[in-house]
Amino acid sequence: MAAEQLGGGQQSDVPGPTGGTNPHPVERADAWFARMRQASDRVDDPCEKLLAIFTAIIEETGLPTFRGCPILNTHTEFPDPRHPANRVAVTHEQRVRDWVRDLAADAGAPGPEQLADDLILVLNGVYATATVLGPQGPARRTGELARRLIRTACDGCGRP
Numbered sequence: 001m002a003a004e005q006l007g008g009g010q011q012s013d014v015p016g017p018t019g020g021t022n023p024h025p026v027e028r029a030d031a032w033f034a035r036m037r038q039a040s041d042r043v044d045d046p047c048e049k050l051l052a053i054f055t056a057i058i059e060e061t062g063l064p065t066f067r068g069c070p071i072l073n074t075h076t077e078f079p080d081p082r083h084p085a086n087r088v089a090v091t092h093e094q095r096v097r098d099w100v101r102d103l104a105a106d107a108g109a110p111g112p113e114q115l116a117d118d119l120i121l122v123l124n125g126v127y128a129t130a131t132v133l134g135p136q137g138p139a140r141r142t143g144e145l146a147r148r149l150i151r152t153a154c155d156g157c158g159r160p
Contacts, residue, residue: 025085028070029092033099035060046107047150050100050119054146057123061130061139069127096120107154115153122146 039056040049060066067073075089100123101116109115122145130139 025071025074025088025092028074029088029095032071033092033095036096040103046103047154050103050107050150051143051147053100054122054126054143057126058135058139058142061126061142062135066130066135068131069124072124072127093120096123104150104153107150109150109153111153115149118149118153119146122149 036053036056039052043049043052071089071092074085075093078085078089080086081090097116097120100119101112104112104115104119122142126139126142129137133139
């Protein structure tokens with residue numbers, strides 16, 4: 001079945017990185033969001049919530065089955081903005097940015113929009129870089145960079 005024909009809840013018959021099938025883009029986006037929310041909900045401090053997202057991403061990019069961000073991959077495969085898979089990817093990215101912006105505001109960032117933009121660049125950058133150069137390449141600095149951005153934007157929050 002072609003990906004263009006997929007509806008919600010259906011799976012592609014294209015083999016996934018672990019030999020199974022790739023879930024529909026909506027399911028992948030929802031699963032990613034659930035993992036990140038679960039990671040951030042484990043801590044109470046708003047700055048630590050932001051950092052927990054990056055800890056989870058670093059763990060994810062180190063898995064032997066990691067093949068990049070499925071949402072970014074979907075967007076690359078379906079660049080036409082009218083395509084349903086493209087719209088899922090764009091909606092997901094906007095939803096993630098809004099969530100990160102809200103967490104940044106909770107953390108006291110005077111410019112939560114700017115911090116969200118900075119962190120989204122780091123988030124998407126680690127997915128792209130770890131895919132090509134591996135988790136021990138530049139992606140290994142993800143946590144340090146995220147912590148520095150958050151500390152700077154939130155006037156020292158997240159300091160040990």
